[in-house]
Amino acid sequence: MIERIENALQIAVLLACVSVSLYRVAAGRSRMWTLLFFFYGSWVLGDIYWLACLIFFDQTPQISVVSDLSWYASYIFLYMLLRHAAPPETAGRKRVLPWTGVLFAVGMAAFFMQWGKIVSNLIYASLMALLLYSVISRFQDRKKYTAQQPLCIAVLVFCLLEYAMWTSSCFFWSEGPENPYYWFDFLLTVSFVFFLPATKKKVAE
């Protein structure tokens, strides 16, 4: 039951975010708002599909490719948003520190493979590695490019909450509020909202 409530709450928040970003697209035809709309849209579609299966068939999707595809798409749109927000010269520099993000994603993927499917874990790890690499490399330029920092922070918090959720799901299986998975998912729901002001600040630059 708590899973359904949590999913419904996340869908409600995301639909509000979709509406705001769609309004911004209609108002200004900005590529950043469009990418944010697709990020929110993909995520909420995955959630709606998941919840619809729970409600109408009383079970989670048997093959789960559809929801995963939707969430892969979300990560890709988020990466595109981040990449679009950063000037090309920032994205092109070679550094060592951002590779720690990639190492972290690879290590966690190896850990998660004990429980999950290999292919989906590899895809999630690749996308997370891309996001973490991009975020950390942009943090290094924080003095030069201040307008993109809120967006980078939002993406980093989003990634860390995702990892917290996935890790907790490996150790806690109860379906009550004592399961930290639901709390992290709730925090993830809250974190979605912060992409709106972060994107607004970058667009207004």
Place this chain on the structure above:
Amino acid sequence: MNSMENIYVCLVAPFILAILCLKGEGRKGLLFLLAGMTSCLLSGYVSAFAAGLAGTDLLTSSHEIAPVVEEVMKSLPLLFYILIYEPDKKSVISGTLRVAVGFATFENVCFLTSYGTSDLLRLMIRGFGTGAMHVVCGMIVAVGLFFIWDRTWLRAVGSFALLGFVTTFHAIFNVFVNQTGAVFWIGSAIPVTMMLTYLLFFRRKTDLA
């Protein structure tokens, strides 16, 4: 040969003849429609094969397998077109819509031969529901491509992401229209509602064709 191939042969014959006679944009438009119909035929085979492989029933495969297969099959003619001919943005966008229309048309004809033509209400729901859904999926891809077209890496990565987006939308639609009562009506109304929203608020912004 089962009836689906017979329908296909009957339906595409005039298209093939017209394609042979026409040139330029007219030929290209018909080729996209033909590609959409062919994708629909092949989707039937691939979906049935994948459902057999996964051991799922008809209901489960309708929302877990068919959307993935259909959207991927619809994207293949466009992928071929983009990779071989390196067209401009507007050609790809109009091609996306034409493939979707061809796909929906062939699927509707197969529906007509299976369920008859006596119930107008049912046919209208089919036409403005499932038929429109394929066009809406095409529209989503077209609008997405319109915004992300400029850079090559955006185009490649974004196309995959858009495919994931429309696949989930398609799957949700299939879940809804497989229900009864209010859920069925809501599901059936989603594509037309989305299309009207686009026409009212976003058409001037995107100017697709």
